[in-house]
Amino acid sequence: MFFPCYNDAGTIGKMIENAMETLPSITNDFEVIVVNDASTDNSRQILAEFESRYPSHLFRVIDHAANRDYGGALQSGFANCKKEFIFYTDGDGQYDVKEIVKLLSLMSDEIGIVTGHKSKRTDSWYRAIIGILYRKIVKTIFQLSVIDVDCDFRLIRRSVFQNVQLETTSGAICIELLKKIQDAGFHLAQVTVSHFPRIYGKSQCFRPARIWKMVKSIPILWWKLVFLRWWRKN
Numbered sequence: 001m002f003f004p005c006y007n008d009a010g011t012i013g014k015m016i017e018n019a020m021e022t023l024p025s026i027t028n029d030f031e032v033i034v035v036n037d038a039s040t041d042n043s044r045q046i047l048a049e050f051e052s053r054y055p056s057h058l059f060r061v062i063d064h065a066a067n068r069d070y071g072g073a074l075q076s077g078f079a080n081c082k083k084e085f086i087f088y089t090d091g092d093g094q095y096d097v098k099e100i101v102k103l104l105s106l107m108s109d110e111i112g113i114v115t116g117h118k119s120k121r122t123d124s125w126y127r128a129i130i131g132i133l134y135r136k137i138v139k140t141i142f143q144l145s146v147i148d149v150d151c152d153f154r155l156i157r158r159s160v161f162q163n164v165q166l167e168t169t170s171g172a173i174c175i176e177l178l179k180k181i182q183d184a185g186f187h188l189a190q191v192t193v194s195h196f197p198r199i200y201g202k203s204q205c206f207r208p209a210r211i212w213k214m215v216k217s218i219p220i221l222w223w224k225l226v227f228l229r230w231w232r233k234n
Helices: 012-025 043-053 069-080 097-104 125-141 158-162 173-183 208-233
Strands: 002-005 032-036 059-063 085-089 111-118 153-157 187-193
Touching: 002 012, 002 069, 012 032, 012 043, 012 097, 032 043, 032 069, 043 059, 059 069, 069 085, 069 173, 069 208, 085 097, 097 111, 097 153, 097 187, 111 173, 125 208, 153 158, 173 187, 173 208
Parallel strands: 002 032, 002 085, 032 059, 111 187
Antiparallel strands: 085 153, 111 153
16 A cells, blocks of 8 residues: 655644554554655655554565656555555545555456545536536546546555556556556456545645646556557557
8 A cells, every 4th residue: 555645744644543443453474665756745754654553575665766646656655665556546545545455356367446436526526627627627638547547545466567557747647557457458446435625734646836737647658658649440
């Protein structure tokens, strides 16, 4: 289980505690990783407390010297996980780690990824509207079978990454991840999960610079993952 963390000092500690309470009831072979994406608040100090509390085989921190954006944080997380299954969700506390059991109940030998979709988005009304439009557009132009492309609550077989290599560093990495997994022939399962209001900090994805970076990356992804794939077939 890993969490990307950027200025999540108010929530990351509780996320780790919930993980450490939940995982032993599922398996005795687990690890919890936090990818600290050059946080500028006191996230690092909080993570240091957990490093002193837990042995390194149970809890590790991957520190980025410079911010690599959401996609870069996910890439680090996937690259550093060692177990057979990888679960990730954001460190901002808007998802309940304990609901991993919903994903596990759907994981079978035929499934490569189980992904959540929000029962009800609890962000502001304008973000909810933008989210609906974004999901519909992305699902259509990338021909995705997933219901909720931006629900970052996912359980993935580590073996998937033998066939799927990720390149995107912006928030559009979720499109790349789901599209490449789908095109590689892996089966996908989906389940409804809870979504909670943000209680600390502000969304990093809704900053103008990051929105612009993601907007620019989507046409590039479409060209590579949809058009060129179609061109080669024809």
